[in-house]
Amino acid sequence: MLMINYFSSNFKLGILGGGQLGKMLLYETRKYDIQTLVMDPSEEAPCKISANQFITGDLMDYDTVLEFGRKVNVLTFEIESVNVEALKQLEKEGIKVYPSSDTLEKINDKSVQKKFYKATNIPTAAFNIFNSKAEFLEAENTGKIKLPVVWKSATGGYDGRGVQIIKSKEALEGIAEGVCIAEDLIPFKNELAVIVARNPSGEMKTFPVVEMEFHPTANQVEYVICPARIDESIAKKARKLAESVSKAYQHVGLLAVEMFQTEDDEIIVNEVAPRPHNSGHYSIEASYTNQFEQHLRAILDLPLGNTENKVSAVMVNLVGEEGHTGPAIYKNIEEILKMPGVTPHIYGKKITRPFRKMGHVTIVNKDMLIARSTAQAVKDAIKVISQ
C-alpha cells in the first residue's frame, strides 16, 4: 500500500473526460481535498467547475493527451474514447494510468474483447467476427450465421449505438459499415451488472448485483434495481464471475461487468466498461461506499470501502423526451421532490435531445417494493422537455 499523502497536498489527479461521470467523481475528490485536472473538448462540460483546473482539449489527439498527462501524478478517464497511444507513452514516462492502456485496448474494440473472453474462458455468447458489412451480409446469405442475430459494431458503440438485434433480412441493410460481430441471440431471464473495484495492491471488492430494465426503443437503461431480485446462488455466481473478469484484465479501478442470466441460470458476460458506470449511480445514496469514492480509492491504492447497501435502491435515468430539442426544463421536478427517498441528479447539460442522458433519479427505501413503486411514480411524473 503506497503511503503518498493525497489529502490537501500537491498530489494531482488527472481525469480525461468532463461529463457526468467525471462530475460525480469530483464530489469525492472534493471530499478528500485531492487536487484535480480535467480535460474535455467542450467548454460547457459538467466538470467545467469543481476541478482545480479545467482544460479544453481533444481527448483523441496524441499530443494533447500527452501534454495533459504530464501535468499529473495519476491519470484516469471517465470515457473510453481517448488516445491510447498517448496513455502508453505516459506509462513509459512513469505516470500511473489507471485503468491501464493495456486494459483499455482489450476493451475498446469489442471484437478484441470477445476474443479475450474466449482466450480466458470467460463465458460469453458465441460469436463471429467480420471485417466489413459485406462479409457480414455474405455470411448471412450463405447461412454461416442465422437470423435472429445480435449485430455489434467493433468500435464506437455507446448507449445502445452500435448494437442491433437483427430479426429480418430487411433490417440487415440498416447496419453500419466496418468491423462487426455477430453474436447468438441468447434468451435470458435477467440482464444483470456487477461493479468490481480492484486496486494496484490486488485488493478486490464487488458491489451487489444490480438488475437492469431497458427502455424498449431507446436501448438505454430505464431502471437499475439494487439488489437484483434474484436467488442468492445466482448473485454469488455473478459476483464471482465479475471478479474473474477483473482479475483476467489485471484491472485497476472500477470495472462494470454487464451480464445475462440465461433461461437455464447460466451467467454469461455481455460486455464491460472500465470506469464508474450508470448501473452504479444508485450507490451514491444506497451504498456505504459509492462507486465514485471506490474508484478513487482503487486508483490511489487506498483500502477499498464497504460495498454493501444501507437501503434498497432503484435508479431512473432522466433522458430527453422525444420531440424535444433545446434548452432543458425538468418538468414536475417539484412533484418528485415531495416523494420520500427521492434524489434527483441533474448533470447540467444545457441542451436536451431525444433520449440524451440529462440526469438520473435515485429512489431509496428500506423496503424494495416501496422503492420500486416510488420509482414508477417518479418516472411517470418527471419529463425532460425543452423550453
Add this chain to the structure above:
Amino acid sequence: MLMINYFSSNFKLGILGGGQLGKMLLYETRKYDIQTLVMDPSEEAPCKISANQFITGDLMDYDTVLEFGRKVNVLTFEIESVNVEALKQLEKEGIKVYPSSDTLEKINDKSVQKKFYKATNIPTAAFNIFNSKAEFLEAENTGKIKLPVVWKSATGGYDGRGVQIIKSKEALEGIAEGVCIAEDLIPFKNELAVIVARNPSGEMKTFPVVEMEFHPTANQVEYVICPARIDESIAKKARKLAESVSKAYQHVGLLAVEMFQTEDDEIIVNEVAPRPHNSGHYSIEASYTNQFEQHLRAILDLPLGNTENKVSAVMVNLVGEEGHTGPAIYKNIEEILKMPGVTPHIYGKKITRPFRKMGHVTIVNKDMLIARSTAQAVKDAIKVISQ
C-alpha cells in the same frame, strides 16, 4: 410553492462565506445544477472551486455585501458574521435573503437571543445581562450572581470562544470585556441538538435528535451521535421544542437548536445557529436527505425531504493536534479507510492549528454500538499534525 426553474437555469444563489459549510452546500447545488456565487475574504477558502463564481470580499463591509447580493436571486450565508444592514437593504430591493436579516439579528447577539426566548416563553437557563465586564464583576461581588456561573460574551462567540464556566473568583479575571450574559449553570444529563428546516411556505421538518459529547478542554464537539440514546418521549419533546423555536423566529432555512436535557428531564434551549451545523454533518451519510440538501430545498421553497436515518451514525471532528501548527498531514487516514462505514471529509484548509476544525469523519452502521466503537477506533487512529 414557487415554480421557478432553478435547475440548469439562469437562477443564481449567493452564499456569504466560503468555509466548509459552504463547500458541503455546494455538493448539493452541483447535484441540482444550480448556479452559485460565493464570497469569502480568503483566497484559499474551501469554496474557492465548485462555485460558478468565487469572489473575495469582506463579509462585514456594507458596500461589498450589497454589491454581491445584487448579483443573485436568493442570498444565504454559511457564517453569521456578515453585514446585517446590507442584508436589510437587499431585502428592501426585493432580493430574497434566507435566513432573514431579522432572524439573524435576533440570533447574533446572545443577549438579544436570550431575551427573545424569555419573551416567547421558550425554556432556557435563567440569566442576567451586563453591559460590561465591570458590571458583571460588581454583580458577583455584591452577590447578585453566585458562582459557579456560565459566562457568555454577547457577540463573537464561536466554537467555544466567548463561553466560559466560571467556578472560582480567580477565573473571573480571565473573562473578556464587553456586554455579557451570566447564566445559571444547569446540571444536565445530555447535551442534545435538533436541526429544523422550514421553507417560506411554512413547511417544517425536524431531523432526529442528536447527542453531543464535547472535548473536555477544547469545548468543541468530539462525537455527535444520531439518533441520541434517549427515551422516545424525550426525543419527541426536544423535536417539538425545536419546531416552536423555528416558528417563533419565522425562520427560513436550517436552524440548529442546541439543548440540554436536565436531570429532571426538562428540555431547555442553550443556543441556536441559523445555518447547516456541525451537529448535522452525520446526515450526509446517514439521512435520506442530508442537511445541506435540506437547507437548499428550504431556502428555494422546494418540498422538504425525508429527515429519517437510513442507518445509525457517529461523527468525529478532525481538529488540529495540540503542538502542531503548519501545513496539515492526516496521519493514519489509510488506517481509518480500512474500517467499514467510515467516510472522512477533508475541508481543505492548508494550515492546521491546535483545535482548528480541519475536517470530520462520519461512521455509519445499522448497529449503533458498532458505529460508536468504530468511532472510538477512528478517533484513536487519526491525527491532524503538521509536516
